[in-house]
Amino acid sequence: xTTPTIELKPSSHPLSDAxxxxxxxxxxxxxxxxxxxxxxxxxxxxxxxxxxxxxxAPLSIDPANMTLHYAQEIxxxxxxxxxxxxxxxxFRPDANARRFQASARRLAMPELPVELFIGACDALxxxxxxxxPEHGGESSLYLRPFMIAAEVxxxxxxxxxxxxxxxxxxxxxxxxxxxxxxxxxxxxxRVRAVPGGMGxxxxxxxxxxxxxxxxxxxxxxxxxxxxxxxxxxxxxxxxGGMNLYFVYExxxxxxxxxxxxxxxxxxxxxxxxxxxxxxxxxxxxISIEQWRADTESGALKEVFACGxxxxxxxxGTVKTKDGEWxxxxxxxxxxxxxxxxxxxxxxTGRAEDVHGWTHELG
Ligand SMILES: *Cc1c(COP(=O)(O)O)cnc(C)c1O
Numbered sequence: 349x350t351t352p353t354i355e356l357k358p359s360s361h362p363l364s365d366a367x368x369x370x371x372x373x374x375x376x377x378x379x380x381x382x383x384x385x386x387x388x389x390x391x392x393x394x395x396x397x398x399x400x401x402x403x404x405a406p407l408s409i410d411p412a413n414m415t416l417h418y419a420q421e422i423x424x425x426x427x428x429x430x431x432x433x434x435x436x437x438x439f440r441p442d443a444n445a446r447r448f449q450a451s452a453r454r455l456a457m458p459e460l461p462v463e464l465f466i467g468a469c470d471a472l473x474x475x476x477x478x479x480x481p482e483h484g485g486e487s488s489l490y491l492r493p494f495m496i497a498a499e500v501x502x503x504x505x506x507x508x509x510x511x512x513x514x515x516x517x518x519x520x521x522x523x524x525x526x527x528x529x530x531x532x533x534x535x536x537x538r539v540r541a542v543p544g545g546m547g548x549x550x551x552x553x554x555x556x557x558x559x560x561x562x563x564x565x566x567x568x569x570x571x572x573x574x575x576x577x578x579x580x581x582x583x584x585x586x587x588g589g590m591n592l593y594f595v596y597e598x599x600x601x602x603x604x605x606x607x608x609x610x611x612x613x614x615x616x617x618x619x620x621x622x623x624x625x626x627x628x629x630x631x632x633x634i635s636i637e638q639w640r641a642d643t644e645s646g647a648l649k650e651v652f653a654c655g656x657x658x659x660x661x662x663x664g665t666v667k668t669k670d671g672e673w674x675x676x677x678x679x680x681x682x683x684x685x686x687x688x689x690x691x692x693x694x695x696t697g698r699a700e701d702v703h704g705w706t707h708e709l710g
Pocket of ligand 1: 612615
């Protein structure tokens, strides 16, 4: 089966420059979408076909579409940034493409070739380049590739037809008023993923599993939930959509990939970037008892969360059912902010990219 090329069928009535500029002055997150999308179909026996860039539009879905009933769905998230010279780059799209393949394997879906994933993202960004915010600040064009089962029927088995789509949404700075620490609720009862489950796949099902704890966090005045392992309810895993890092005096540590947490690309980039900046970094295991004790003894200096959307978010207050404590006096930590700037500088083209992470549109 051959890899299809993406046929360009652009809109004859994209938004006017004035309308687009009005949106770009305050895009928020995930509220507005660009003029186009890329769609690619997969059918058993035929493989990937009908790859096209078309005007952004609603899908027509049969009520018995399998995704609606059994949640065979996976997604990705990556950003395109405008560099100082006006050119546009994406950050490590090959890593997203490979993770998308791993998620597909876990959900018994077909694997999209890496080149086709990157090609689809490139085609959309190229077509809707005017939607990539100006250089400066932290604004970007957020890309959301995803795949759903396209077969109709209520029989329970992997579908024999799929639809891959990429849409794009301009994103303003995550912290328009300056970086602010996030408050965290430590969920000791509810888990988001279990050993042997799909916690290491990027799938909507994991988010559905996390929403109730997220709502509980809000009743405790917290913005995010930290999940613990599902067996001992003791080992820190990650937030609902971000990985965690613990900053000690002489090293930084992030929870090891046990299979029930997601292998964040930001997490992976920071393991390497921290070393470049003189902070030995490693993967390890942190219990809630240790988290609290090391904060109280002063050994644990800072904690931060990381992911594509917010890049790096400092952790401020941590609440559990037995009490609460504050990280670094509730202020963004020094190492946290240094790493945040270093990563953003590479992503936005202000600093040299020695790792070859940024991808120019093909
Ligand atoms: C997407 C995601 C992350 C962050 O991954 P990045 O590649 O850094 O954006 C972390 N945890 C979960 C559950 C996620 O879905």
